[in-house]
Amino acid sequence: MTAFASRHIGTDAGAQRQMLAALGFNSVDALVQAAVPQSIHAAARPTTGIPPAATEAEALAELRELADQNRLARPMIGLGYYDTFTPSVITRNVLENPSWYTAYTPYQPEISQGRLEALITFQTMVTDLTGLATANASMLDEATAVAEGMLLARRASKAASNVFVVDADAFPQTKAVLRVRARAVGIHLVELALADGAELPTELFGVFVQYPGASGRVWDPTGVLDAAHVAGGLAVVAADLLALTLLRSPGSLGADVAVGTTQRFGVPLGFGGPHAGYMAVRQGLERQLPGRLVGVSQDADGQNAYRLALQTREQHIRREKATSNICTAQVLLAVMAAMYAVYHGPEGLSEIATDVARKTEALAQRLRDYGQNVHHDAFFDTLRVTVPGTARTVVERARSRGYQLFWADEATVGVSVDETTTAADLAAVAWAFGAPEADEHGDRDLAYADATPIAGVAASLHREDEYLTHPVFHTHRSETAMMRYLKQLADRDYALDRGMIPLGSCTMKLNAATEMAAISWPEFARVHPFAPEADVRGYLAMIEQLESWLAELTGYDSVCLQPNAGSQGELTGLLAIRGYHEANGEAQRTVCLIPSSAHGTNAASAVLAGMRVVVVACDEAGNVDLGDLRAKIAEHADALAALMITYPSTHGVYEQDVAEIAAAVHDAGGQVYVDGANLNALLGFARFGDFGGDVSHLNLHKTFAIPHGGGGPGIGPVAAKAHLAPYLPAHPLAQRADHVGGVRFTGGPVAAAPYGSAGILPISWAYMRMMGSAGLREATAAAVLAANYLAVRLHDHFPVLYTGVGGLVAHECILDLRPLREQTGISVDDVAKRLIDYGFHAPTMSFPVAGTLMVEPTESEDLDELERFIEAMIAIKAEAFAVSAGQWPADDNPLVNAPHTAQQIVAEQWTHPYSREVAVYPTRALVRTKYWPPVRRIDQAYGDRHLVCACPPIEAFA
């Protein structure tokens, strides 16, 4: 093993020998060879082209070289991305703190109260600032949030029209994403200069307004919103949250939906992401919200507690009827933005906004003084200046001094001011437009303290109402208080820094500190997504390497890194398939076959791609039912677009017949989409492209070590064969049109930024660089070994639901707890909650099969931790049998009462038929390492019946 791989992989050679002995194999390679079907081995070609492993020091040195190829400039391009000061207390205690970044989506709310509180704070911040009733947490970025807003309007409007009106003064990337998403589902977009008084058509289902506009203009859209309502449509407004501290809220202007980004609330630019988008809706639309919604409920003691409301796993439940395909969101970034608001409070935010507006006003004045034509009278932070024929010159002059401006066209330059802009910056920018170096007093700085903020804005648009009134935005103002608040929240949560999170299908592997290091370097963090090519060469070099490595590892020809999550990758891949069929004159091919076992996002993505979902049955062994597949192919032959199949399957097994399945689809003219989220079971041993895949998405936040951040960020790159590559997404503002292999993508964008969440690519780059191809293969083998070891040790206690050849599983196994329930009355829920008392995060519960636990230990856990889990599961089973044997009543035992809190066991009266020690220290080892859940079991249904999605008053926790 290489130096880093031996630290990334938890089991050493001795442990692996012991585990292999329990399975009857001599080597990990022999185990994987036996588990993976022969047909796949036969097809597998060796991977070359991944450099041998670097040490941690070498990788950091190479990252430093890449960082140095990015020019640290002052981005003033705007268009939804602004430089910002991340308070250091947030960088250190959230962004760089594994207690926050290694947590998972809060499916087990009792051990996620800290991040759930942070997210409900985010929702409160958004509802307050937008003046609407309910906000989610979160959207993937602003452009996709607008697209989701359009789809929400389509669902909620009673209008029969398929027309959606788009503000001409919207961000170009938003318009481009809207075009893609509208076209896919047959929505007709009509672009109108709304601020210039263009009349709305009489037939429409919605209208979208950018507020302030992309050109910086602030205007009163009330008339447009009213007209949309008269036509039976909904009004979607994309609003800048910082501007909303000074300007009237979209809700008060009549918007039904507000969307946008929270990037400028302390989240680094990162060359485009990750940042949290937001969406808020008026009352009555909350059940239409896409993505995740945090709500308040009660625990078993009637105490307030948070949990995901309504949509907890909505794609899994509603599949093709889901409101959207969003699964992984942007939790870590939403937490940062919320904490930025907690840190500054309403006064601090409005001070920042006022400062920004003053600077903009002063710059406009200086430009006008020197004869420049500044477009609008009313603006917040952005100016458009007419410079006939000299736009290039102005932009280049600015660049020579380190400033990046927006080249809008030959005659127009845009400039956006932010909280980091200084008086010297303003003077330098004015100089780029032709103003003298110093003013008449010889001052080289552009003084702005006396400028009137948003001077040209009508009084009726000034914000009068209060916002961020909750105490959370007023009580953590000193750094000591802030540090302690962040620590308190983190302490309520169970993340990888406490123990194993064996969530099946989530791949909770190590996120090594060295992998994380570079993301906060300013050369990666403070880079605008639309910066000129010459300023981002380090990023482009890294992207090129990643594209070629991922293509190599998957057996495909091209890779697109743009999608912001696995779900977005699915949509992207399916859109490429549609593009291909259309180019071949086969636009009628729109049927997407999806096995019943598939991840819920698959069906939801197919619908968003404008496809029709046809479900293929699975047989008793959990494999695709070949007979049913052939029948469905025959039935839909001419309309067959694609089969979406997950490999290895969501049942955790390597299906035998995958090559045959792929061939059957190809024979009928269909394309094969292989969902690659489970690549951790295959990487280094086989490649999707070699056994029939045409296109796949990968989850860098699963297989390639990007941390889950409590439910995001993620990156879902799409890899495709050459015939599909041309239909992958390009981007109107991309620095380069070409991709690895010299291919030019021609599809429209699926995300706001050309390379999506580029700011976290250094993590996966470092992972691959330090593992090398040998290390990546060893990691796969160790992951498969760990899953099979758990399966063999536990199968006498809990049947393993599905296995492949030789009784082996892939990288995860499904433990069937339904027999236990029949025998003892103890449910899978009880076992999951009791695991908390034992110091564990429960495995994935009731997915993909109700009443089961899906366990994925990953390669990063050591044998001690695996043993601890095995012992806990066996002990819990014994407790369940003690219930059925009558030792404890069915309604009062350590399982149904789990998890137990500290408060509960110090109660004066202990009335339960088991001891306090059994309750909280079921094993002695816990005495020193105990994790104490802050709340008892949470009543999910109560919270959905009494929907509350904003911070409850402090007294509620008394």
Ligand SMILES: *Cc1c(COP(=O)(O)O)cnc(C)c1O
């Ligand atoms: C995780 C997962 C997805 C969705 O990925 P997100 O990044 O959460 O959108 C899709 N398919 C499978 C099989 C997965 O495990």
